[in-house]
Amino acid sequence: MGDYISYIRGMVGHELVIMTAACAVIEDDEGRILLQKRPGGKWGLPGGIAELGEALHEAAERETFEETGLKVRAKTLIGVYSRYSAECSNGDKIQPMVALFGAEVIGGELKTDGVETLELKYFGKGEIPEIYCKQHEDMIGDYFTGKTGFFR
Template sequence: MENKKNYIKWIRSKVGHDKIILVFAGGCIFNEKGEVLLQKRGDSNKWGFPGGAIELGETPQMAAIREAKEETGLDVEVNNLIGIYTDICMEYSNGDKAHSILIAYELSAIGGKLFCDKEETLELKYFSLDNMPELFCKQHEDFLLDIKAR
């Protein structure tokens, strides 16, 4: 593979829509009020935590940092691991099937500025943990439960 970015596109060119294992990394970013940042996703029009697939050559921490920048415009650092979540029967709107694993961290914003590209990220908003919207997948719901339990 010439370009280590876009691993999912490359692997899908080999296996089509067949079920594969995919590993994602992401995290929660809190503001000074204790609210958590969510991203309204372009692929589902639903809310979720910033994050995405780990690319070849990346650690989960590197992927969480890169994805936060790409999806929110914020520069972040990884504070600690919140948990690892799995969904063995994920199916995407395009027919792709996956056994997905999410490695989720608490992240701190250390710079940058909130930015929506209006494609991958339709909207960014901080939510109170007591007033969260419906999240786009079970892994993110389980992540939220662990955040609330802390």
């Protein structure tokens, strides 16, 4: 992934580009969802940018493993979130096109890397901490309302 992003950024600098990404919602037995504390101290769903040749559900599964240590299988497409923009800490501007999947744990164990993931914790609907961006706020809110098969 890093090579692809470096390649694109080498051509366009910090200008706005579309980035295709995927996230996973992982629920525990109590109906709480797994969130990751990201650099900067705010929380979000596990996920990230797809690599070349990778399907979106595969990106959600890979990114979740990299960021949480959990091996998951994407089971349902919850929605597609595309009308958002962000500016990264390095000045790169992106329009993230994110597919949100409901996923089940099939192996692994929770672990943080101290770089992309500072902490991992399950949260219920009424105890969601400060989320790092509007896109993730909307994804989490939609999940808890039971919406599926839609786009924003």
